[in-house]
Amino acid sequence: MKSSLQSLLQPLIAIVAGLLVGAIAIVIVDGNIVETYREMWNGAFGNFYFFTSTLARATPIILVGLGASLAFKAGFFNMGSEGQMVLGALTAAITAVYIPGPGWFKAIAAIIAAMIVAGLWSALAGWLDSRFGMNLLITTLLLNYIASLFAGYMVAYPFKDSTTNSALSQTQMIDKSVFFPKLFSGMTLHIGFVIAIVATIGLFLFIKYTKKGYEIRMLGGNPLFASYGGVSRGRLMVASMLISGAFAGLAGASDVLGTSYRYLDGSLVAANYAWTGIMATLLANSNPIGTAIAALFLAALQTGGMGMERNTDVPLEVSSIIQAVLILFITAKFTMSFIKRKKAGAKDGSTN
């Protein structure tokens, strides 16, 4: 009982701290704290349109977060979600534009292709670690840049949109018949959100109750114990990275088919979906359901920030600061038991 209270206390302290630092930032730019936070709330949840927009924004964040949580649970620091998402989005856009067939077929093909490409990009890093011992954290980070640059090249040259006079590096817009249906007419929220929720529940059940989920958890907890028990680290690593990347690819496809209707160079990076997704899973300690909730919260901070920007003089970057402070506080194992431990003196007698 005590530990579950503590595990609730930690995020709460973090949120309070975040809002406090945000308040300081607001004061620095000569804003009014109460008014600013009110506009922030309105921007996120103020009316039905904003509320559904927040959910729509949360959709790719949830999906990336789920992918990251799977990798982290297995003990792999997959930092490559951004590159994987970008490649997924690019693939989805190209597939949707060029593959023949009825709308629903194009959509499904786009999703599958996106998940495969993104999954393989992620599995590549997993394979490099398994085969060559290359540090996964770093390779996934470096691969992000390569992926973004490659996608940028693709939409600047071979797949550039020639149907409009725009000089933008982007693909052609996908056909209307491929659009993800909206959940409510006139709102931006589309079926991708439902997919995200289903995926959340599915991943939670998978990790907690299945044999493979158990193997993944043990691998993340103590890889030597997992090997000792017969779990094949190399294969499971590549498989986890593959699925993790596939989630990111699904996030990219969801954006293309549900929101942007094309791939535009740099748009996904600018929106920061992937890194927010990683932040969400770190906040939730890689728990899938917690990740979804954290993703919703972070999305609200972002849409709230936009509302804040529209209606006050406070820049929306204040919400970025709040988010980063949150992370810092969550990573601090700042619980009561820790403080108690400090008072009793470290077990090995050392205070240094």
Next chain:
Amino acid sequence: MLLEMDSITKSYGSVTANHNVNFNLRKGEVHALIGENGAGKTTLMRILYGMERPTSGEIRINGKAVAFHDPTDAIGQNIGMVHQHFMLFPAFTIAENIVIGREPTKGLKFDRKTAMEETLNLSEQYGMPVNPKQKVADCSLGMQQRVEILKVLYQGAEIIILDEPTGVLTPIEVKELLISIKKLAASGKSFIIISHKLSEIMEVADRITVLRDGHITGTVNATDTNEEELSKMMVGRELVKLERRKLEYGDPVIDVQSLSIKGAKAKPLLDNINFNVREGEIVGIAGISGNGQSELLQAISGLIPYDQGTITIQGMNVTGASVKQIRESGLAHIPEDRYLWGVSKDATVSDNGIMGHLESTSKYGILQGKLIRNLVSEWVQRFGIKTGSLSTKAQYLSGGNLQKLIVARELAKETPFLIAAEPTRGVDVGAMEIIHGELLKRRDEKAGILLVSSELTEIMKLSDRILVMYEGKIAGELDATVATEEQISLLMAGGKAVG
């Protein structure tokens, strides 16, 4: 009286490690502190060395009260400690390891040349030859211990604490160490030796203090006592003698042929190993840790690859097979380091319990909570595993209870072949008896067990056949019913078997 520890009590919350302990030391004396695992010996010495603070009590040196806040204070009072797990820097040279903390300098520069000279002088002065330029990582364990002792002498120690000094030494190195200790004591240094090796203690100590469950059960002169008396003071009761039935041995459950691992150093890790274990037989592998036992077990269970050789389990060739395949061919494994291989600390007791039992606790790939609960709670009952609940995280269990869980888990598979590596390490006497009983029961049920232990008494108590490993080879094979400790020790040290 050089050192007095007066009414020392140390509590960690509700657990008391030392209870009103009185301990003193004369100049030039070798005073042994003995007791079972968890008796409180190491805690008491950590207090003396400033790594812990006593909950109550006083320490006096030459009559003057002192209080230590950290090891630097203790070192300042000329107390030096050689820890059970060496506190050395493998990448540095012997000279660097000895002078660290009091490095000779030339201006701002670390004068390594003088450090080498001072090291040579020191080693000559105390009769413990070392090569100052050698990297500690390349030194034998006996040499490393010598470095540790020279280190505390360099720091000016007059009181030297040795914590389980002979655990990792060959019998020859043990003899050299005891001689060094006696020489140093004769020259005025005082020693406190923590040990549970009674024969060695009897040879070198002047006085012996016995701890049991945090209390002193006696302080005697070595000349006034013997090993049996000390044993009784340590354990407090007669140990139950286990009955062993003489059985017919069946077919080999495992057959190892020409197993070799080259490794990175000059000497191979495993050198042409050949042996088997039959049904209804316990084969014990004796030897000082580090002579290839770990590699042998890891090779058999599939955790590391080997360069040469074939392994057959139950007639099935498992050479080069995966861990999973090997387990499926009929192997269970109690690992030698439970925290490293045997559990995941953050996982619950049930999670740790079902590793290897996934088939019997799941249906269509989904774990079945009820089956898991039934399985693990039965073990908790039978082995007396003290845990809050099945959802308690493994890190909160004591070492002994964790070991019981691991043993229960591996035994429950009822495999024809079982590896038991250091099965009772860090476990209290009661649990040890339970585990030994269960191992013998499996043997009676016609399983073949490969027992690896650095405790000779355990090997001799349980084995039917004894193999001795030395430097990656099987140095000798003995029939357990007639083997003597002397024969085994000789083989362990690299000597040749006689007769």
Next chain:
Amino acid sequence: MDQLIDVSLFAAALRMITPILLAALGGAICARVGLFNVGLEGLILVGAFSAILGNYLTGSITMAILFAIGCSLLFALLFAYMSINLQSNVIVVGIAINFLAAGLTTFALRAIFNVKGAYYDKDMQGLPKIDIPLIKDIPWLGDVISGQSILVYVSIIIVILLQIYLYKTVSGFRLLAAGENPTAARSIGLPVRKIQYLAVLLCGALCGLAGAQLSLGNVTMFTEGMTSGRGFIALVATMLGQSNPIGVAGASVLFGFMEALSYRLQNFSIPSNLSAMLPFVVTIIAMIFFKNNGYKDDAKKSNGSSR
């Protein structure tokens, strides 16, 4: 037609090596005390922004550099406190520092300069170029080495100083000891925690310099996210150089040169996106040359007994 390989390529390379080198040295010091600092990227970014800010506020280059060091030091202090005192997972803290740096610099860009994306003041002075007498007259070599910003030369000096410090002084020796075996170090009374703090702060200072070179060393401006992965490349340089100052310098030279080459390739009708990939691809390939058995070691550290 422009030549691919000429004097100006090497001169540019030297300029681009410097931020990576400085940050990699910082990473090496952290690694030597047992802290794997993924936050180099964020620390450099903070340094880059603070250098511009300091320059803007005081108009003095010296103050700008000091300000950059100071701000990076603050962030490094945060990293140190969370990893050392609060015992948080060092990787997560590093990632958090990167997030914080990105958020704060973007916010400050808006709040202080009231611009989005980048800040550029055409009248702002960058790092002065220094012509070294005698050297500058050497044909070819002189044009490469002389005329660089002061931080380029400072970084070379720092490599030598660090090499001497670690392997010749007592203090450096104890720092290595603290990372090699912290338990043993504590047992002889070394203040391991203090040593770790100092190491992280030194890393912060170095990253501050790296950032200053980045934003003041060529075109005097700050762009959002301008570190563009250099902090991670620096980390690879640290690992490739085995946390040894000379080795790290060698690796940094390689990666910095690749960066310069990638810009030069754009003049040869290779699309900028593709040529920009060069440093990252080369970095990944370089990683083949040091195996990371990290997971085994990490598992042993966090799970094993002290054997």
